[in-house]
Amino acid sequence: MAIYSKEEARKIMEKALSFSKSDACEVNLDGSESGNIRYARNSVSTAGHRSNQTLVVQANFGKKVGTATIDEFDDASLEKVVRRAEELAKLSPENPEFMDPMEPQEYLESKTFIEATANVKPEDRTQVAADSIEPAIAKDVTAAGFLNDSNNFSAMMNSKGLFAYNRSTNAEFTITMRTNDGTGSGWATRDANDFEKLNAKEASLIAIDKAVMSKEAKAIEPGKYTVILEPAASVQLLGNMFRSFNARTADEGRSFMSKEGGGTKLGEKIVDERVNLWTDPQHSEVPSSTWSGNGLPRKKMDFLKGGVVKNLFYSRFWAKEKGVDPVPFPSNGIMDGGDTSLEDMIKSTKRGILVTRLWYIRNVDPQTLLYTGLTRDGTFFIEDGKIKHPVKNFRFNESPIIMLNNLETLGKQVRIDGNLIPYMKIRDFTFTSLSDAV
Amino acid sequence: MKRRDFVQMAGLGAGAMMLPSVPIFGNNISAGQLLIPGMDVAIKKQMADVALNTARSLGATYADARIGRYLNQYVFTREDKVQNVTNTESFGIGIRVIANGTWGFASTNSVTPDGIKLATEQALAIAKANSKIQKEPVQLAPVVGHGEITWKTPIVKDFKEVPVSEKVDLLLSANAAAMENGANFVNSALFMINEQKYFASTDGSYIDQDIHRIWPTIRVTAIDKSKGNFKTRQGLGAPMGLGYEYMDAKAIDKVEGPGGVKLYRNSYDMVEDAIDSAKQAKEKLTAKSVDPGKYDLVLEPNHLGLTIHESVGHPLELDRVLGYEANYAGTSFATIDKWKTKKFEYGSDVVNLVADKTQVGSLGAVGYDDEGVKCKEWDLVRNGVLVNYQAIRDQVHMLDQNESHGCCYSQSWNDVQFQRMANVSLEPGKEKYSVHDMIKDVEKGIYIAGRGSYSIDQQRYNFQFGGTIFYEIKNGEIVGMLEDVAYQSNTKEFWNSCAKICDKDDYRFMGTFFDGKGQPSQVSAVSHGSSTTRFNGVNVINTGRNI
Numbered sequence: 001m002a003i004y005s006k007e008e009a010r011k012i013m014e015k016a017l018s019f020s021k022s023d024a025c026e027v028n029l030d031g032s033e034s035g036n037i038r039y040a041r042n043s044v045s046t047a048g049h050r051s052n053q054t055l056v057v058q059a060n061f062g063k064k065v066g067t068a069t070i071d072e073f074d075d076a077s078l079e080k081v082v083r084r085a086e087e088l089a090k091l092s093p094e095n096p097e098f099m100d101p102m103e104p105q106e107y108l109e110s111k112t113f114i115e116a117t118a119n120v121k122p123e124d125r126t127q128v129a130a131d132s133i134e135p136a137i138a139k140d141v142t143a144a145g146f147l148n149d150s151n152n153f154s155a156m157m158n159s160k161g162l163f164a165y166n167r168s169t170n171a172e173f174t175i176t177m178r179t180n181d182g183t184g185s186g187w188a189t190r191d192a193n194d195f196e197k198l199n200a201k202e203a204s205l206i207a208i209d210k211a212v213m214s215k216e217a218k219a220i221e222p223g224k225y226t227v228i229l230e231p232a233a234s235v236q237l238l239g240n241m242f243r244s245f246n247a248r249t250a251d252e253g254r255s256f257m258s259k260e261g262g263g264t265k266l267g268e269k270i271v272d273e274r275v276n277l278w279t280d281p282q283h284s285e286v287p288s289s290t291w292s293g294n295g296l297p298r299k300k301m302d303f304l305k306g307g308v309v310k311n312l313f314y315s316r317f318w319a320k321e322k323g324v325d326p327v328p329f330p331s332n333g334i335m336d337g338g339d340t341s342l343e344d345m346i347k348s349t350k351r352g353i354l355v356t357r358l359w360y361i362r363n364v365d366p367q368t369l370l371y372t373g374l375t376r377d378g379t380f381f382i383e384d385g386k387i388k389h390p391v392k393n394f395r396f397n398e399s400p401i402i403m404l405n406n407l408e409t410l411g412k413q414v415r416i417d418g419n420l421i422p423y424m425k426i427r428d429f430t431f432t433s434l435s436d437a438v
Numbered sequence: 439m440k441r442r443d444f445v446q447m448a449g450l451g452a453g454a455m456m457l458p459s460v461p462i463f464g465n466n467i468s469a470g471q472l473l474i475p476g477m478d479v480a481i482k483k484q485m486a487d488v489a490l491n492t493a494r495s496l497g498a499t500y501a502d503a504r505i506g507r508y509l510n511q512y513v514f515t516r517e518d519k520v521q522n523v524t525n526t527e528s529f530g531i532g533i534r535v536i537a538n539g540t541w542g543f544a545s546t547n548s549v550t551p552d553g554i555k556l557a558t559e560q561a562l563a564i565a566k567a568n569s570k571i572q573k574e575p576v577q578l579a580p581v582v583g584h585g586e587i588t589w590k591t592p593i594v595k596d597f598k599e600v601p602v603s604e605k606v607d608l609l610l611s612a613n614a615a616a617m618e619n620g621a622n623f624v625n626s627a628l629f630m631i632n633e634q635k636y637f638a639s640t641d642g643s644y645i646d647q648d649i650h651r652i653w654p655t656i657r658v659t660a661i662d663k664s665k666g667n668f669k670t671r672q673g674l675g676a677p678m679g680l681g682y683e684y685m686d687a688k689a690i691d692k693v694e695g696p697g698g699v700k701l702y703r704n705s706y707d708m709v710e711d712a713i714d715s716a717k718q719a720k721e722k723l724t725a726k727s728v729d730p731g732k733y734d735l736v737l738e739p740n741h742l743g744l745t746i747h748e749s750v751g752h753p754l755e756l757d758r759v760l761g762y763e764a765n766y767a768g769t770s771f772a773t774i775d776k777w778k779t780k781k782f783e784y785g786s787d788v789v790n791l792v793a794d795k796t797q798v799g800s801l802g803a804v805g806y807d808d809e810g811v812k813c814k815e816w817d818l819v820r821n822g823v824l825v826n827y828q829a830i831r832d833q834v835h836m837l838d839q840n841e842s843h844g845c846c847y848s849q850s851w852n853d854v855q856f857q858r859m860a861n862v863s864l865e866p867g868k869e870k871y872s873v874h875d876m877i878k879d880v881e882k883g884i885y886i887a888g889r890g891s892y893s894i895d896q897q898r899y900n901f902q903f904g905g906t907i908f909y910e911i912k913n914g915e916i917v918g919m920l921e922d923v924a925y926q927s928n929t930k931e932f933w934n935s936c937a938k939i940c941d942k943d944d945y946r947f948m949g950t951f952f953d954g955k956g957q958p959s960q961v962s963a964v965s966h967g968s969s970t971t972r973f974n975g976v977n978v979i980n981t982g983r984n985i
Contacts (some may be wrong), residue, residue: 036957036958038765038957040761040762040763040764040765041574041760041761041762042573043571043572043573043574044568044571045762046541046543046854047564047568048543048564048854048958050958067466067524068465068466068467069465069466070465071465071547084466084467084468087468088466088468091468091469092520092523093520093523093606095519095520095521096519097519097521122567126571142761142764144761144762144763144764144765145765146765146766146957148957148958174765174766175765176764176765178761178764178769187765252622252623252661253622253661253663253666253668254622254623254659254661254668254670256985258666258668259666260664260665260666261663261664261666262663270985359895359896360893360894360895360896361893362891362892362893363891364891364902364904364924364981365922365981365982365983366668366670367667367668367669368982368983368984368985369985370981370983372891372893372902372924373893374893374895374896374900376895376896393895393900395893395895395900395902395926397902397924397979397981399983399985401985402983402985432902432926432979433900433902433926433977434900435895435899435900436771436897436899436900436928437768437771437895437896437897437898437899437900438897
């Protein structure tokens, strides 16, 4: 069994630390049980179960650091892994950026564990596949999908007395439906801490509808269009932007956050004033761990408020260099939405494109956060407030910074990949070429 | 923005773009422990036989066992600092069976008779359970048992025997050289991998293989703080299926490209490339922004390899063509009906694309694949026409073929093997023709070296590629550096615009070390060989923006 309770984890880690002879020692103990099912061509292709548990020991002598790992936790194994970390530390060159383990911290209560997800059985996964495949066959489409559910724990302890523990569950589902004539494709995704709220069946039906609706798409000229981005279409661009809120690279002058003449854009308005982007590990819809892997407490924090940059991430080392408090990398991203429904967004659009998702997104220029990628699995032309017809997919070249300056309307938020992202209407989104891909 | 991405990238932010996303397998060990020999081959045979005999006794019609020991050493530095040195070892066995016409797989790190029996029973149970909803029973192409054999990557220097201090010194020397030549920041790394794989099957094969790969990376950043601008230039070395001798900087393997660009064949001069990286990163800060339009592109092998990978390697994987990857990487425009016509013009008639798992120095070179098939070379596109795909034992019958292509691979003992890309390469031109001859023949063009941004659609029609460095060609001469260059095309249109290919003297590999595929995702390493090649009238866009 790979899942240890708080007390079981504490006992193993205390035992490991009892063997330590280095200046300081820190241990992380993680485990997970996960199951998956994959299907394609309306048939199950693979199914699997994974179980793993790992103890990571970090020992340091001054700024010489060694790390060793082990997956057996009897006393002899624990002593062996601590000795190995110490040997590796002695052999290592000094790491001038090494930070001593932290003093004990206070952590907020975590809401990431749901019993039902921990109890998912192989038959439950088979049912998810059947709920895709049966309606697909009935509508002359072909299903390909993947479900993964996991039951996890993470714990850490150090020789200064810090202790942290978290249990979590998660379920992720993606489904692609393709019409059997090869001219239509639809897709949907769901994720939840609670398997019972995953609603994979509904997602499969939506993907079927999108596949059928997107049959025989027409080509229209690429160019600048008003777009309605479903949350799955914008989440990756926003995530890429969010990951670039790094104080060190901004200070070093090699980030879109770096300012002309030196310094950072902290405190500057960089996007539309309606854009609020924040993190909250205790948010009831997207709960996440209340501490980061190195023991820093995570809490609710603004990164963009009224379009103004409010915070950047600071590693412990960089925070010390700059004389500020460290800011851990957030475990979720939440962007405020608005009241407008998708239907109303479409109604108010004279000429535009509804985008299900963007795919194969790659950075083109880190200076401007320019990204390229393509629409996929459901792209529709809107005219005079109505969806007129499916359109062939486009390649885009766009920066999330430009996109968020061209914000027209915010819609309701949806959970996606552990984040909360609204529907958005954006003007002048740049499509640079057409793709024949379905 | 998946949570695990957040975790993986934590603390790196934009800096993360300087480091590839690196999968770390196994347990940390010391560099000295890398040299300890693994399980004796006679014991491996006994253990594998436990799996095969257990599988047979439980009703399997086929079984294979892979006992794997995977040794990795990674060294990371920035400027004058060592960021991390990691040595890892992973050891275990993966057992794959067919029962009731259905695959089952299980793995364990307990390489003992009891552990192996248990895992084999699990594999059988999975096969039998899944067979209830099986619609297409597995059909395996025949394979002759090879008996007891061995294969080794022909290396000169085993990375495990080279002291870590020597590797650290090399990286820090390269970093110092870059800083002395105007770099503001530099990140460098060495990735070294040794796969010790033992394969046994009920077909009567017992194959012991020792496989080596190496990848040096360097990325230099130059900054103009007054304007808030920065540019990066990454190294022009390639990941290779070679030993540490790749780092020997042999003069014979250096190639002088247009514009004074220095390129490398089977040996890499990292310090020299670091100096050029710094100088060119600075030059990029003031380079001319490209005028968008149609250009003749002259693509250097270290650049063209990625375009081959995305627009030829992936679309010609049979599992994608058939729809098995529809929910993740996508399907393919190169459908079976197009192939069956025997007339589908993938490219112009000078285009010959071959799959090859045997090329010395390539990342994909092995003696036998992960289902015991002897590796070989085969044609994918001949004289511009699509002639074949990449397929494994349970797929080739769908092409009415009866011999696997030998491109089955798993990233570890812990994951099930499946169809992966072979080395896919463009054959050099037959006439004597150098890159300098090629530049002379171009009126309005761009010479592109090194890999950059890349993106392609889910059926592999529309793509966009950047590069590392760009030089404008006017009336047969290089006239200066360009920036903000990306080209967009369509696979068929692009390969049909292929006008001329340099000869074999210019042939080199590029490679990708961590190519991802499948759900759950697995990585593999693959090389792409080519000579510098000209494509006429390709659409170039300007990627410069103001924010």
